[in-house]
Amino acid sequence: MTNTGRSLRADAQENQDRILEAAARAFSRQGADTSLKAIAKEAGVGIATLYRRFPAREDLVEATYRSETERLAGSAADLLAERPPDAALRAWAERFVDYMLTKNGMAEALPGILAAREGLRTHSRDLLRAAIERMLTAAAEAGTLRADVPADDVMMAIGGVTLIAGHEDQRELASRLLDLVVAGLRPC
Structure with missing residues (x-):
């Protein structure tokens, strides 16, 4: 990826943010092989702007994932x-x-990216685990959820819901299953 750690100018950061948001929507709808030209158009930037920041499709997929x-x-x-x-x-x-x-x-592109970018998968899991842990701790302190369930278990349960009902046309089923997961976290 081309990110050198330097901060971007405000307008460049805004363009990058719009590109990443458009890419997330496009990848969700059409997969990682979606047209980069269409992503640039949806983001309101020229294709050269997209390629200047993300010279290869894999760079855009990785940045979107991150x-x-x-x-x-x-x-x-x-x-x-x-x-x-x-x-x-x-x-x-x-x-x-x-x-x-x-x-x-992004499923077809991600395995190769995750294999090539050491620590990316672990970093992502750690971020999500910490977010879940924060909410579980707050809920346990409030007495609304059990304190004995590890964040990893909750992440696996929610991930399991997405395996069963992780398609846009199954959102109602996913919501019902998420209700069951959260109900199972309530104190007895």
Whole structure:
């Protein structure tokens, strides 16, 4: 990837953010082989702008994966500020399904990227685990969810829901299953 660690100018950062958002939507709908020209158009930038920041398709897929993972993990704090902790976890689980839809759209490209970028998979899991742990801890302190369930178990349960109902046409089923997961976390 071309990210050198330097911060971007405000307009360049805005363009990059729009590209990553458009790429996430496109990958979710059409997969990682979607037209880069269409992504640039949806983002409101020229194709040269996209290629300047992401010279190879794999760079865009990786950056989208990183961005979506960071966005999902970061949303836990916002949800906890807006809702009771158990409701925050439930809302976050819906966002996790959306995240997995995007990730599934990149499924063909991701294994090679994850294998080539050492630590990327672990870093992503750690971010998501920490977000879940934060919500579980807050909910346990509030007395709304059990304190004895590890974040990894919750992540696996939510991930299992996406394996069963991780398609856009199965959102209602996914929501019902997420309700069951959260109900299973309530104190007896």
